[in-house]
Amino acid sequence: MTPTRCTTAGAERSDAARNRALLLAAARRLVGEHGAEHVTMEAVAKEAGVGKGTLFRRFGDREGLLCALLDEAEADFREAYTCGPPPLGPGAPPVDRLAAFGCALIDRATAVTDLGSALARQLRPQNRNASESGRACRRHVATLLREAGVDAEHDLLANALLAFATFETVDFLTREHGVSADHLHKTWTDLIRLVTRPDGTTIGTAHDK
Amino acid sequence: MTPTRCTTAGAERSDAARNRALLLAAARRLVGEHGAEHVTMEAVAKEAGVGKGTLFRRFGDREGLLCALLDEAEADFREAYTCGPPPLGPGAPPVDRLAAFGCALIDRATAVTDLGSALARQLRPQNRNASESGRACRRHVATLLREAGVDAEHDLLANALLAFATFETVDFLTREHGVSADHLHKTWTDLIRLVTRPDGTTIGTAHDK
Missing domain, CATH: 1.10.10.60 (Homeodomain-like)
Known part of the structure; x- marks a missing residue:
């Protein structure tokens, strides 16, 4: 590819x-x-x-300036997940890319020296979500969910999954509960594994397909 | 029961x-x-x-007072999911209770007249998470995931799933993207269905059991 x-x-x-x-x-x-x-x-x-x-x-305003700096600071990361080596970049199966992507987001949320992370923290959640960087993350996860053949609405499911990797959730778990970044990686990977694994049954699904 | x-x-x-x-x-x-x-x-x-x-x-401080009001305002909701009629309360299968619980949280986040919701919005996310009401929600979801036989660390997975039902995520999707509450219900129900469905394979899991 x-x-x-x-x-x-x-x-x-x-x-x-x-x-x-x-x-x-x-x-x-x-x-x-x-x-x-x-x-x-x-x-x-x-x-x-x-x-x-x-x-x-x-x-x-100040949020607009920080957003512009954020989009610039995120360029390397965006390059890594769109054009870089697998499993973050293309070439690995979508499930592995989803796992790697969430782990990378968690690393950035827990890194104290990451510029993009420091900038994003300064933004209100709605501006962070609406930034080009936030939109690109959601599009990326939605595309991989589609490629993985997940039976759900991919755009909204991407929002649901990515809510776990927000600063608010990651901070709460690492700072208030002492959960390590490795532990969060494992939870994200578990979540992706559960969501993307092949279906063992067709009975009792709530999906109206 | x-x-x-x-x-x-x-x-x-x-x-x-x-x-x-x-x-x-x-x-x-x-x-x-x-x-x-x-x-x-x-x-x-x-x-x-x-x-x-x-x-x-x-x-x-003011946050402490609002937290106390919130815990009080949430008493009826807590009663409904711990002691009330199914599927929110006991008596329904854990998957149905999980679906009903998330839909109820989404309804509360989108309701403009709900007192608990109005109070919780005033709290900083970390205080909202740390409130008795927030802890009770996470314990409830973790218990149902365990009862549903989900193969993951239930406490952390509960945090991951509940991140979708936070005000920040729900507000962003309803206000900025015009997603309806019904649509969010469907996404939550899809997510629960995917996470709890029986496994179709034992190959290629990222879980180190």
Whole structure:
């Protein structure tokens, strides 16, 4: 199987793209120095040498700027699961790719040094869900569920499964209950195994097919 | 099968219990009149005719007061799934009870007039998870997964499944994507059916039994 070729996001005019890149680079430097939670629009504007108005016009608000940084920080991860080596990337059976993908998400949620994770934590759950990065994750899981032949509505089932790998759930289990990342991997892998295994019966299903 | 007898929470001294009940009644009145999001500790103290210090000593902070109200508001629901009629209550097969339980949670998350739901929305996810009401839900699902003979670690799998029925996930799907409550019921029921159905194979499982 030939890995899908990753394409760039859009065709921005080159000066607008250059300005955007400069603003994002300034924001990224400040996030690296002070942590995402301490970065203000004012400090980013100052660091980039532009007025605050320019920053707001470009990104809407602080959440918009963090979303843009997140999508950028997630590019490597997205590349890994769409074009990288198996089992995360193409070439492995869909069940193994689903298992690897959830484990990778759990690793990112438990990593203290991951930039994407630090940025995503700063976003409200609805903005995180609505980000390009969040949408790409759901599309990926839905596609693999379809490829695995799971008998359910794949888009919604992807949402249901991915709810386990959110910061809220992972934090609660690791911080409040002392559950290790390995233990969470095992639970995710168990869940995927249960959902994707061949059916042993056709009796008593609640599905109206 | 005889339904489990529900017992009261503890053996509080009667005057302390009476004071607590008065404070909760005052808070409940204000929540009913103004909505949980507008209720302050100051207003509750005034409504109950006590000093703010008394309220803080009793409940710690606003989240503590809301948690206590939530546990009280959830008593009827807890009674319904532990002692009420099947399929939510005892007497139905565990798979049907699991399906009914998740659908009931989704209904509560989508209901605009449910007091428990309004209170739970005001809590930070970690406090909501850690509340007695949240713990009881996870124990209930873990017990039913065990009874259904699911081959996995039941406590953690319960967390994984219940993540779908959280406000964050349900809100995102209903508000941002226009998914109906019925549609969410179907997804939950599909998920439960997939997780609990008899195994069609013993080959290729990721489980290290």
